[in-house]
Amino acid sequence: MKFYTADLCDKYPEHVQVLDPIMKSYGGSKRVMGQIVTIKLPGHNKTLVELLKSEGAGQIAVVDVDAKYTAVVGDNLMKFAYENNWAGIVINGYVRDTKNTKEIDVGLFALGTCPKKTMEVKEGSLHETVSFGGITFNEGDYLYADRDGIIVSAMPLEM
Numbered sequence: 001m002k003f004y005t006a007d008l009c010d011k012y013p014e015h016v017q018v019l020d021p022i023m024k025s026y027g028g029s030k031r032v033m034g035q036i037v038t039i040k041l042p043g044h045n046k047t048l049v050e051l052l053k054s055e056g057a058g059q060i061a062v063v064d065v066d067a068k069y070t071a072v073v074g075d076n077l078m079k080f081a082y083e084n085n086w087a088g089i090v091i092n093g094y095v096r097d098t099k100n101t102k103e104i105d106v107g108l109f110a111l112g113t114c115p116k117k118t119m120e121v122k123e124g125s126l127h128e129t130v131s132f133g134g135i136t137f138n139e140g141d142y143l144y145a146d147r148d149g150i151i152v153s154a155m156p157l158e159m
Helices: 005-011 046-052 075-083
Strands: 016-018 032-040 060-064 071-073 088-092 107-110 130-132 135-137 142-146 149-153
Touching: 005 016, 005 142, 005 149, 016 135, 032 046, 032 130, 046 060, 046 075, 060 130, 060 142, 071 088, 071 107, 075 088, 088 142
Parallel strands: 032 060, 060 088, 088 107
Antiparallel strands: 016 149, 032 142, 130 135, 142 149
8 A cells, every 4th residue: 555654644643653763774665564463572583583574464563672772673684574474563773784784675663873883682562562763653553654754543444
């Protein structure tokens, strides 16, 4: 479906949350939409790796690492996301290998880049509500992202 976040905001002003303009695009897909799967990572990205190795069915992983300055996703995880049909990844954190991630047909939105990957070994948790950038992401909500921004709705939006 072709959509524009600006048009969706105009049509459904009472149904959308708009993420603060904190994210940059680092993926090959510049426009993505899908249901949200949430993940909270206190450190190591092992839980995210396992998630992206599972069937994504067009979903979007929303990852909260509390803006910690280490890379959570690089080209290897983007390849897993592509191979397993994930539409995108939105990270309250950082990424690396961006020359390569921009060539993989998956949306990738993050605060910025960092060459150092995370090394702390702590388990993450799936399916819990996370908040950042002025909005709350709930498991199963719908996320729409394009060049104008990222919006979230509890219901699917149609143009």
